Amino acid sequence: MPGGLRERKRAAAMLRIQSVAVGLFEERGFDAVTIDEIAEASEVSASSVYRYFGTKEHVLLWDGSERLLRGLAAEAMTDPVPLAGLRRVVLRALDGFPPADEQFLVRRLRIAGTTPALEQATVAYTYSAARVLEVVLARQLRRPVEDLDVQVFAHALAGALLGMFHHWQGTGFAEPLRDVVKRVFELFSEGLDIVTLPAPAPAR
Known part of the structure; x- marks a missing residue:
């Protein structure tokens, strides 16, 4: 079986299991759901869930984006200004x-965002994204x-990006993700020194 087809089948199976798991997490809470219950509801073995995801945290956090991020980063880093390249390719991806x-x-x-036990796993996921970016950038x-x-x-x-997701959640996901x-x-390209304290109130 060609590698691409095998990977697509694997990703489809993982997404199906994740979709079932998310429904269970919403219904009963993340901490109350076990891998065995996810497997039973997904009609697969528990060993399959472990083989695909490794941990229950990964069942929720997995998004199949590492390969996509690697490809987007590689394309972006061909731009003379890597940040501009990343902005271009990421926004283009979000258009679709x-x-x-x-x-x-x-x-x-x-x-x-409502499960304290996931905080460490979320940070680890962010670190993994940084490692992808640093390898591609160093090569370019x-x-x-x-x-x-x-x-x-x-x-x-x-x-x-981690801060962005905290903001997005804290504002009730009111804005489209692309915006x-x-x-x-824009914040990065303009420089973080645009974040300033408000001017003091005039003395009376």
């Missing part, structure tokens, strides 16, 4: 993001991965 997928992301984020810049510019760029952007992501890139 189906509304149903965005709503499913919202459901997953609601669960993650022909610098070591440990280079300060590479590390700061990759981890600052990944951390900003929020666009604002993150």
Whole structure:
């Protein structure tokens, strides 16, 4: 079986299990649901769930984006200004993001945001995204991965995306995801020094 077809079948199976699991998490709470129950409701073995995801946390947080992120980052890093390249390719990808997928992301984020046990796993996921970015950026810049510019760029952007999701959730997902992501890139491109304290009130 061609590798691409095998990967697509694997991703489809994982998405089906995740969809079932999200429904269970919404109904009963993340902590109250077991891997065995997810497997039974998905009509697969518990060993299959473990083989696909490894942990219950990963069942919720998995989004199949690592390969996509690697491809987008590789394309973006061909731009003379990597941040501009990332902005271009990420916003283009979000232009084709189906509304149903965005709503499913919202459901997953609601669960993650109300489950303290998922906080560490969420941070670990963000770190994984930063590692993808740093490897691609280092290759394009022909610098070591440990280079300060590479590390700061990759981890600052990944951390900003984590902050973006906290903002999006805290505001009730009121804005379209693309608009929020666009604002993150604008903040970076304009420089973080645009975040300033309000002017003091005039003395009376």
